[in-house]
Amino acid sequence: MTTVLKLGGSIITHKDAVESVDEVRLTALANAIADTADPLVIVHGGGSFGHHHAAAHGVSSTDGTTDPAVIMAIHSAMRRLNQVVVDRLIAAGVPAVPMAPLGFAHRGPTDDLHLASDAMELALERGFTPVCFGDIIMDADRGASILSGDRLVSAVAQQIGADRVGLCGDVAGVLSAEGEVIERITSFAAVADSVGSSSVTDVTGGMAGKVRAMLALGRPVRIFGVDDLGEFLAGEAVGTLVAGPR
Numbered sequence: 007m008t009t010v011l012k013l014g015g016s017i018i019t020h021k022d023a024v025e026s027v028d029e030v031r032l033t034a035l036a037n038a039i040a041d042t043a044d045p046l047v048i049v050h051g052g053g054s055f056g057h058h059h060a061a062a063h064g065v066s067s068t069d070g071t072t073d074p075a076v077i078m079a080i081h082s083a084m085r086r087l088n089q090v091v092v093d094r095l096i097a098a099g100v101p102a103v104p105m106a107p108l109g110f111a112h113r114g115p116t117d118d119l120h121l122a123s124d125a126m127e128l129a130l131e132r133g134f135t136p137v138c139f140g141d142i143i144m145d146a147d148r149g150a151s152i153l154s155g156d157r158l159v160s161a162v163a164q165q166i167g168a169d170r171v172g173l174c175g176d177v178a179g180v181l182s183a184e185g186e187v188i189e190r191i192t193s194f195a196a197v198a199d200s201v202g203s204s205s206v207t208d209v210t211g212g213m214a215g216k217v218r219a220m221l222a223l224g225r226p227v228r229i230f231g232v233d234d235l236g237e238f239l240a241g242e243a244v245g246t247l248v249a250g251p252r
Contacts, residue, residue: 007169008045008130009239012159014175015053015140017232018091024058025083027090035174035235036098042239045130047162048095048102048137051155055087056080056140060152067157070148077150080142081108088139095137103134107141107153111161115146119157123165130166138162156219163223171227172238173216178231179245180217190247194218220248 013035020026039046052060060066063076071077088104095102110122126136140155156173163171179187183200191197194217201214220227230238230245237244 008047008166009042009170009172010047010049010159010163010166010168011039011171011239012155012173013048013050013091014173015051015055015057015155016176017174018050019053019055019087021054021057023054025055025086027087029094031232032091032094033098035232036094036100038236038239039095039135040098040100041236044239046135047126047130047166047168048091048135049155049159049162050088050091050137050139052084052140053087055083056152059083060142065142065150065152067152067154068148070145070151071142072149077108077142080152081106084139084141088137091139092137095135101134102137103129105129105136105138107138107143107158111141111153111158112144113146113148113151113153117147119153119161121161121165123162126162127166154215154219156216160219160223163225170241171220171223171225173220173227173229174232174235174238175216175229176232178234179229180213180248188246190249191217191221192249194221217248225249 018028018032020028059080065071092102092104112120114120129136141153142150143153145151182188201217227248228238228245234244
């Protein structure tokens with residue numbers, strides 16, 4: 007049973023300090039992941055690494071750049087974070103290998119996302135755990151633009167036919183206007199007032215972006231908090247179930 011797991015940038019970094027890793031939490035997450043034997047693809051967010059550099063240069067999923075120095079500033083920051091994540095996973099006993107989307111993903115002229123996933127699928131067949139991340143990628147219309155970790159999760163899950171998808175973040179699930187965890191979401195309209203627009207939180211869309219991306223995936227997705235990671239990996243129902251039409 008293959009699982010695609012997203013680790014939000016807010017739970018592996020200190021987002022109020024530039025390029026600061028939350029070592030304690032990342033180590034705990036790595037240890038929890040090490041307890042599962044199922045095939046796993048991990049995608050992590052940018053946190054205080056990628057978001058800072060992308061925002062500083064005005065680059066997002068809709069605003070691109072043709073400056074190679076800007077591309078490298080954003081990509082290099084994400085590679086630095088990816089290196090730390092992979093190192094901690096290996097130390098915990100996870101057979102992690104890094105995979106950078108800049109090298110295997112691009113946006114086409116109609117904003118469609120294309121992945122060359124052969125290496126990822128081969129890594130899974132050989133027992134490795136691919137670890138990729140939200141990144142800057144080539145864009146047919148904008149030069150280069152941001153591919154959010156949430157959009158990458160959706161694309162990877164479709165491409166490899168994942169059985170389970172989970173987004174692990176700093177809240178227990180998608181929250182209602184009253185602060186309660188919403189058990190199930192089947193349409194964006196039903197939660198739009200609670201999660202806000204898709205541009206209010208960061209360059210990748212915040213919770214609204216997550217919900218939109220997961221509804222578009224067309225298969226059940228769990229959005230849950232960091233304390234529930236072990237339960238999710240064990241197959242338990244945690245957080246919010248996002249289940250759009252297939």
